[in-house]
Amino acid sequence: MKDGRVHVIHSDILGGAQHFIGTAYLAKWFYPDRFADLDPHAVHQRYLTGFQGIDFDLASEGGTFVYP
Numbered sequence: 360m361k362d363g364r365v366h367v368i369h370s371d372i373l374g375g376a377q378h379f380i381g382t383a384y385l386a387k388w389f390y391p392d393r394f395a396d397l398d399p400h401a402v403h404q405r406y407l408t409g410f411q412g413i414d415f416d417l418a419s420e421g422g423t424f425v426y427p
Contacts, residue, residue, distance in 0.1 A: 367426040380406055384425050
């Protein structure tokens with residue numbers, strides 16, 4: 360908040376087997392220059408479809424797990 364930046368993240372992607380998804384979002388938020396080529400949304404989508412076998416499109420279904 361100090362720099363006028365507020366980020367919100369759902370606890371479901373910070374713990375458990377899917378913790379790497381939350382870590383990807385945090386890395387991108389806090390170190391955007393170091394992780395310029397990282398796409399946390401793509402990592403999250405691949406986890407859902409490729410590893411969980413869930414037919415859910417984060418972009419079109421309105422899955423809000425992080426903001427912004």
